[in-house]
Amino acid sequence: MSSSPLLEMLHITKQYPGVLALDDVTFDLYAGEVHCLVGENGAGKTTLIKILSGALPKDVGELRVNGKPVFLHSPADAFEAGIGIIHQDFKLVPELTVAENIFLGREPCRGRSPFIDFEKMREGARAVLAQLGESLDPRARIGTLSVAQRQVVEIAKSLSGKNRILAMDEPSAALTGKELKNLFAVIRRMQEEGVGIIYISHRIDEIFEIGTRVTVLRDGKHVHTCKTSEADRRGLVSWMVGREMDQEYPKVRLQRGKEILRLENLNGGKLRNIHLAVYQGEILGLAGLVGAGRTELARLIFGADRLENGRILLDGKEIHPHSPRDAIDAGIGLLTEDRNRYGLIMEMSIEKNITLSNLKAVSRGGFIQGEKERGAAQQFAEELRIKTPSLDREVSTLSGGNRQKVVLARWLFTRSRLLLFDEPTAGIDVGVKYEIYNLLNQLALNGKGVVIISSDLPELLGLCDRIVVLCEGRITGELSREEATEEKIMLLATSVVDMRGHRDDREA
Amino acid sequence: MVSSVVGVDFMTSRKNILSRILSQYGISLALLIEIILFSRLSPFFFTTENILNVTLQISITAIIAAGMTFVILTAGIDLSVGALVALSGVLATSVLKLPIPLIYSFPLFLATGILVGVFSGWLSAFFITRFNVTPFIVTLALMSIWRGGAYLYTGGRPVWGLPHAFSMLGGGRVAGIPLPTLIMLAVYAAAYIVLQYTRFGRHVYAVGGNQEAARLAGINTKRVLRQVYILCGVLSALSGMLLASRMNSGQPNAGLMYELDVIAAVVVGGASLFGGRGSIVGTFVGAMLIGVSRNGLNLLNVNSYIQQIIVGLVILVAVMLDQMRKR
Numbered sequence: 057m058s059s060s061p062l063l064e065m066l067h068i069t070k071q072y073p074g075v076l077a078l079d080d081v082t083f084d085l086y087a088g089e090v091h092c093l094v095g096e097n098g099a100g101k102t103t104l105i106k107i108l109s110g111a112l113p114k115d116v117g118e119l120r121v122n123g124k125p126v127f128l129h130s131p132a133d134a135f136e137a138g139i140g141i142i143h144q145d146f147k148l149v150p151e152l153t154v155a156e157n158i159f160l161g162r163e164p165c166r167g168r169s170p171f172i173d174f175e176k177m178r179e180g181a182r183a184v185l186a187q188l189g190e191s192l193d194p195r196a197r198i199g200t201l202s203v204a205q206r207q208v209v210e211i212a213k214s215l216s217g218k219n220r221i222l223a224m225d226e227p228s229a230a231l232t233g234k235e236l237k238n239l240f241a242v243i244r245r246m247q248e249e250g251v252g253i254i255y256i257s258h259r260i261d262e263i264f265e266i267g268t269r270v271t272v273l274r275d276g277k278h279v280h281t282c283k284t285s286e287a288d289r290r291g292l293v294s295w296m297v298g299r300e301m302d303q304e305y306p307k308v309r310l311q312r313g314k315e316i317l318r319l320e321n322l323n324g325g326k327l328r329n330i331h332l333a334v335y336q337g338e339i340l341g342l343a344g345l346v347g348a349g350r351t352e353l354a355r356l357i358f359g360a361d362r363l364e365n366g367r368i369l370l371d372g373k374e375i376h377p378h379s380p381r382d383a384i385d386a387g388i389g390l391l392t393e394d395r396n397r398y399g400l401i402m403e404m405s406i407e408k409n410i411t412l413s414n415l416k417a418v419s420r421g422g423f424i425q426g427e428k429e430r431g432a433a434q435q436f437a438e439e440l441r442i443k444t445p446s447l448d449r450e451v452s453t454l455s456g457g458n459r460q461k462v463v464l465a466r467w468l469f470t471r472s473r474l475l476l477f478d479e480p481t482a483g484i485d486v487g488v489k490y491e492i493y494n495l496l497n498q499l500a501l502n503g504k505g506v507v508i509i510s511s512d513l514p515e516l517l518g519l520c521d522r523i524v525v526l527c528e529g530r531i532t533g534e535l536s537r538e539e540a541t542e543e544k545i546m547l548l549a550t551s552v553v554d555m556r557g558h559r560d561d562r563e564a
Numbered sequence: 565m566v567s568s569v570v571g572v573d574f575m576t577s578r579k580n581i582l583s584r585i586l587s588q589y590g591i592s593l594a595l596l597i598e599i600i601l602f603s604r605l606s607p608f609f610f611t612t613e614n615i616l617n618v619t620l621q622i623s624i625t626a627i628i629a630a631g632m633t634f635v636i637l638t639a640g641i642d643l644s645v646g647a648l649v650a651l652s653g654v655l656a657t658s659v660l661k662l663p664i665p666l667i668y669s670f671p672l673f674l675a676t677g678i679l680v681g682v683f684s685g686w687l688s689a690f691f692i693t694r695f696n697v698t699p700f701i702v703t704l705a706l707m708s709i710w711r712g713g714a715y716l717y718t719g720g721r722p723v724w725g726l727p728h729a730f731s732m733l734g735g736g737r738v739a740g741i742p743l744p745t746l747i748m749l750a751v752y753a754a755a756y757i758v759l760q761y762t763r764f765g766r767h768v769y770a771v772g773g774n775q776e777a778a779r780l781a782g783i784n785t786k787r788v789l790r791q792v793y794i795l796c797g798v799l800s801a802l803s804g805m806l807l808a809s810r811m812n813s814g815q816p817n818a819g820l821m822y823e824l825d826v827i828a829a830v831v832v833g834g835a836s837l838f839g840g841r842g843s844i845v846g847t848f849v850g851a852m853l854i855g856v857s858r859n860g861l862n863l864l865n866v867n868s869y870i871q872q873i874i875v876g877l878v879i880l881v882a883v884m885l886d887q888m889r890k891r
Contacts, residue, residue, distance in 0.1 A: 358780075360779075360780060379779075379782075379784070380779060380780050380781070380782050381782040381783075381784060384782040385782075390780060392777075392780060397774070397776070397777070398774075398776055398777050398780055399777055399780070400774070400777060401769070401770050401773035401774050401777055401778065401781075401840065402773060402774065402840075403769070403773045403840040403841050404769060404770065404773055404840075408766065408769075408770075412766070412770060412778075412781045412782075412783075413781045413782045415763045415766060416763070419762075419763055422762050422763055422764065423761050423762055423763075424761055424762065424763060424766065426761075466781070470782075
């Protein structure tokens, strides 16, 4: 680590109408370090990154790169200053190739002509990718790549200039297991090259694995900066929430009750021979890598995708969900993985989002009865403690955790008996996560069937009574709460080749 | 330093007040300003007779715009409405030429027109939901097909010689108010109630806001789309029949370019072409804004070429104001 910092952000203050988003925040970054930035949603991480990217002007404060003051009025200025940003949602054009995306907006041309020098572009792309230890074909279209590969392209894009500073906003949100290991390998290689990296993540484990230093923000203020080797998990969490947390995963153990859901030899999409049972009083976890078929399984049960064959029994009776409506009527609720894209109608009010799936209950002859609707929405909003000044507010005004509660309220209002949660705490603050965990326990206590899909292994281990692991569309194992460990789950999640052999033996 | 911070505060608060006024009254405010302006400029503008005249003039396109509002709320579009005005007009009026008394042929006339509208809407929805073709393309094709069909059916000549009493539909008055105006008001009242207070209306907003999320919430999105296009088709056909009565003939070139006027009214009324946002009251005000512009400019004897340019500018300014409001 060199003695003078690569980047200094001094006394940065940013005022939004009614909110002080950043209050005298100072942050610095040295070459070759990974400086993690943590804090709850609304703590000011994203605002800080936006100021760094030139997308947002600061009100007060100073930015210095290599000790020299810089003034960023646009993302182009930031790029010029050697600052690269990787946003949470990738900004790649799916129809263009890897090379075209990497050089988007700064395509090399033949001399002074307007014609692109594709040869030079591909060479440049190949060089940057090699630097990252990746051998992607520069001519491959982005649309054909996996999420992890796209991320590498995104990193390559931000490094293809002379960038020495790289800010990554939740790069791991869509990754699991091996892909995450790859990302970390890429980050370490960049570190060796002397790039300074700002790393934002909600997953605390990652910070200890990859981080050199960590800075905690809360309510727009700088709370703490220290070496990760000098911090511990509990300390970090309490700095983030501003109070002591007794335990991260509350767990209520219940007597296992009667069977709610039974799947017999289910086939559909990539899923093969799925046998599974869910009982009252337990929380069942579905683990596996991204693409293992966990989401597909939930969608199959919910009637969102086509079932090829097999039986689904709810409370011992066979059901045939041909559409989500059928599944809902049978008593199943699905909390989708990306609630903003698949769960909520953003333009609609909180109230209307809560009642959407069960309007029949609050209407007569096709006409919605306003008072009844308000009453129902109010009841569930209070029960789940949705924080908002008014239920008439658009759901887009809510934070991630409260949006999740709105979706949950919808399924409670439809009186679902089986609830499928797909990544229920993705992008949700530590404090609200805890509330969601308590709600999950409460649901199990009330006799509902609860199934959780999560890529956050500590979360699954902390919450579930039983964990079923999928790999490439097959169930590769089941672990009880007592026997489950991260290692065992990862082993099962990557074990399809052995299992297939094993299974064939057994069937033969 | 301190003074500049105060300056910022002052600026934001003033911007807040402006945006609050705009968001509450929006284009209604623009309409009001326009009405005051024309009342000042022309003594003939703000009279009962002229206001009724404006409503009569806009009634044909405004009725279609009510249906178009539903379609645009689902993030769709229907370009076939103008051609449908012509097709339903010529097909329905030809029924009136049958050698039977008007008492019998008139219900048949209505039924024919409405059936044409239902069929067209159903066909649009069929291609949109079954084959996933974008509404723009499907209805663009139908626009051409229906227009060609209307010309082919009539051989390019209008359907003339209709019973004299038939012109009552478009030209009659009840309590001094033109019948098309009354029909338009009834259509708007019904559309308002449906959108605000029924499950169907709620589903329309949900499908437009996020089709996949709506499906996963248990809404039969294909059925909603079908109903919406059929509704728009039926209202276009209704307009086609009213127009035929006003002209006392079935014209194969009737309703040319109506789709543009209709879409303009909906968009000026604040609806988002991406779906999920918009209101029936907004569409009505939008239709009025365009109608009042035309009427007022006529009264002021503004050259019709210049009129077209001004109406275009009014649309631009209205939509711009609406964008500022959203910010």
